[in-house]
Amino acid sequence: MIINIENLRRKEIDKIDLNFCEEIDTISYCDEKYKLASPIEVEGKITRNGKGLYINANIKMSIVDRCSRCLDEVEVPLDFNIQGFIVQDKNYSEDEYEEFDAFVVEDLENVDLLNIISQNLDFNMPHKVLCDEDCKGLCHGCGANLNREDCRCSEKINDEDNIDPRFAKLKELLKNE
Numbered sequence: 001m002i003i004n005i006e007n008l009r010r011k012e013i014d015k016i017d018l019n020f021c022e023e024i025d026t027i028s029y030c031d032e033k034y035k036l037a038s039p040i041e042v043e044g045k046i047t048r049n050g051k052g053l054y055i056n057a058n059i060k061m062s063i064v065d066r067c068s069r070c071l072d073e074v075e076v077p078l079d080f081n082i083q084g085f086i087v088q089d090k091n092y093s094e095d096e097y098e099e100f101d102a103f104v105v106e107d108l109e110n111v112d113l114l115n116i117i118s119q120n121l122d123f124n125m126p127h128k129v130l131c132d133e134d135c136k137g138l139c140h141g142c143g144a145n146l147n148r149e150d151c152r153c154s155e156k157i158n159d160e161d162n163i164d165p166r167f168a169k170l171k172e173l174l175k176n177e
């Protein structure tokens, strides 16, 4: 998702309209790669503004995360706005942009919008993802997904290997009789 902004920088144009939908497989966030369940919809613009180049855009997409209780995959719809200056690595001084949001990019000619979007996921990801408010989660004993299967913890007690040692002795005695 590379946007060439060279002619905006050269002041040949006043703004770049962003209005597109792009299919992307994954997006990185916090050292993890998330699959996307929908294309990324971008609507907004990049303008020149006193201090530099400024992006203001609305982002819509669905990512695939895991339910924090049962670990099943869940589609998480995200809809958020990004606003801030686009700044190049070497020109970036935190003081100058202190009161503004700034997105640091490597290449100011070809801006990687996907990178800016992932820099914004931080504030826009839900803290806790659930497949359902009433998700029953996994049994801590047997690991059964309690939404669709029964707990197998009681079966284990009947299992020879897990039999209580005292009963094992009793069983041994009965066998010898």
Ligand SMILES: [Zn+2]
Pocket (backbone or CB within 6 Å): 067, 068, 069, 070, 071, 072, 130, 131, 132, 135, 136, 137
């Ligand atoms: Zn769940």
Ligand SMILES: [Zn+2]
Pocket (backbone or CB within 6 Å): 139, 140, 141, 142, 143, 144, 151, 152, 153, 154
């Ligand atoms: Zn269980």
